[in-house]
Amino acid sequence: MKKPAIIIFGIDKILRYILIKQLAHNGFKVYEAPEKCDVMAQFFSFQPNLIIVCSFHMDPEDKLNVIKKIRCFDKRIPIILITRLSTESRAIAALRAGVSDYFKVPFSSQKLVQRIFRLLSDSKFVTPRDNQSDNAGLISQQLIGESKCMLEIKNYLGKVAQADSNVLITGETGTGKELTAEMIHIKSARCTNPFVCINSAALPETLVESELFGHERGAFTGAIEEKPGKFELAGGGTVFLDEIGDMNHYAQAKILRSLESKEFFHLGGRRPVPFNARIIAATNKDPVQLMEEKKMREDLYYRLNVARIHLPPLRERKEDIPPLILHALKRLNDKFSRNVLGVADDAMARLIHYDWPGNIRELFNLLEVVYINLSSRPTDFIDLPESIQKQMKATRIYTDERKRIVCALLETNWNKSTAAQRLNWSRMTLYRKMEKYNIVETRSH
Numbered sequence: 296m297k298k299p300a301i302i303i304f305g306i307d308k309i310l311r312y313i314l315i316k317q318l319a320h321n322g323f324k325v326y327e328a329p330e331k332c333d334v335m336a337q338f339f340s341f342q343p344n345l346i347i348v349c350s351f352h353m354d355p356e357d358k359l360n361v362i363k364k365i366r367c368f369d370k371r372i373p374i375i376l377i378t379r380l381s382t383e384s385r386a387i388a389a390l391r392a393g394v395s396d397y398f399k400v401p402f403s404s405q406k407l408v409q410r411i412f413r414l415l416s417d418s419k420f421v422t423p424r425d426n427q428s429d430n431a432g433l434i435s436q437q438l439i440g441e442s443k444c445m446l447e448i449k450n451y452l453g454k455v456a457q458a459d460s461n462v463l464i465t466g467e468t469g470t471g472k473e474l475t476a477e478m479i480h481i482k483s484a485r486c487t488n489p490f491v492c493i494n495s496a497a498l499p500e501t502l503v504e505s506e507l508f509g510h511e512r513g514a515f516t517g518a519i520e521e522k523p524g525k526f527e528l529a530g531g532g533t534v535f536l537d538e539i540g541d542m543n544h545y546a547q548a549k550i551l552r553s554l555e556s557k558e559f560f561h562l563g564g565r566r567p568v569p570f571n572a573r574i575i576a577a578t579n580k581d582p583v584q585l586m587e588e589k590k591m592r593e594d595l596y597y598r599l600n601v602a603r604i605h606l607p608p609l610r611e612r613k614e615d616i617p618p619l620i621l622h623a624l625k626r627l628n629d630k631f632s633r634n635v636l637g638v639a640d641d642a643m644a645r646l647i648h649y650d651w652p653g654n655i656r657e658l659f660n661l662l663e664v665v666y667i668n669l670s671s672r673p674t675d676f677i678d679l680p681e682s683i684q685k686q687m688k689a690t691r692i693y694t695d696e697r698k699r700i701v702c703a704l705l706e707t708n709w710n711k712s713t714a715a716q717r718l719n720w721s722r723m724t725l726y727r728k729m730e731k732y733n734i735v736e737t738r739s740h
């Protein structure tokens with residue numbers, strides 16, 4: 296897979312060694328552009344996936360002109376500005392020129408790399424290396440969200456991916472359990488082998504053994520030839536048992552025996568078949584309650600519950616709704632070759648405050664339904680289905696955004712980085728909102 300390319304304009308000699316080494320270590324291909332060069336010639340030559348502009352030696356106006364030239368040709372490519380001088384007016388000027396984010400020296404190179412991963416989160420070129428921290432980088436492309444709980448899950452997934460233990464994933468329907476299992480497989484040592492998904496609830500009791508373990512010719516009426524089961528097809532890969540709590544006890548016992556003995560038998564067969572796949576199981580129910588109700592075997596639970604991952608419902612991480620919406624709209628734009636521009640403020644506020652009982656799946660399905668009838672304009676509240684509009688109108692929402700911003704700034708003594716964190720925004724979003732509502736610093740000195 297092609298490495299993501301980054302081009303750096305006007306890099307400082309002091310920063311060069313640290314920055315390029317850090318980026319290369321995280322799997323990026325880095326190009327340096329001379330301080331005085333034909334910007335667009337460099338852009339077309341290297342075809343970067345992200346651009347870093349350093350303003351150490353460049354005139355502030357020159358650096359903005361560099362950004363404007365690039366933006367005239369490419370509206371979407373992420374651009375990061377690194378500068379030693381940072382004021383509110385310069386930040387706003389950079390924002391207007393098309394900067395995606397900026398860093399003031401000194402800064403953490405680790406935070407810069409994390410930000411690059413986020414900006415490239417929808418890019419097929421993001422291919423971090425095989426160490427644990429980089430695994431989290433790849434996973435963060437797929438599991439969208441920067442809430443505290445999601446960051447903790449992403450970090451843990453990177454560690455689980457490198458282990459070869461069985462995994463139990465819990466969470467409500469629509470929270471992304473299958474995607475999480477697939478991410479673990481992708482970054483594990485088994486990634487070159489198959490990922491086999493089994494919907495336990497959809498397996499007929501009369502066919503479950505044949506589906507899981509395969510059968511020999513003549514094992515039952517209609518078995519005219521030998522057929523491998525899901526466990527055999529997985530080989531040395533990963534078997535994902537979705538909704539394990541809905542599987543009957545007979546099948547659970549068979550799976551437990553395969554885990555313990557590392558082998559299984561075809562239905563009607565006499566020779567053992569080696570079993571070398573990793574098991575990841577998932578359930579949308581409380582496994583302890585399933586055991587109390589005798590729906591899940593305790594011995595199987597303890598076999599599976601080596602690494603435990605719980606995915607929170609969307610209503611408990613509402614700050615992740617805006618990036619999820621933007622991610623979904625980008626995928627729809629790419630899929631249908633259109634350019635729907637996002638979601639209007641009123642619609643976004645109501646989408647954030649809705650509780651989403653169907654979680655991410657419900658959100659994505661709703662957006663696709665709405666998307667079909669949209670032109671390129673932003674999605675408005677009136678575009679949502681009437682049934683959803685009624686539910687959302689019944690939800691009390693707080694839309695006085697300007698007041699929230701001013702309160703956050705006053706509470707942090709106008710420390711914009713801290714205020715942005717309280718509002719669950721990036722600094723660039725805060726500056727954009729301050730400009731929109733004409734909020735000027737009134738801190739007394």
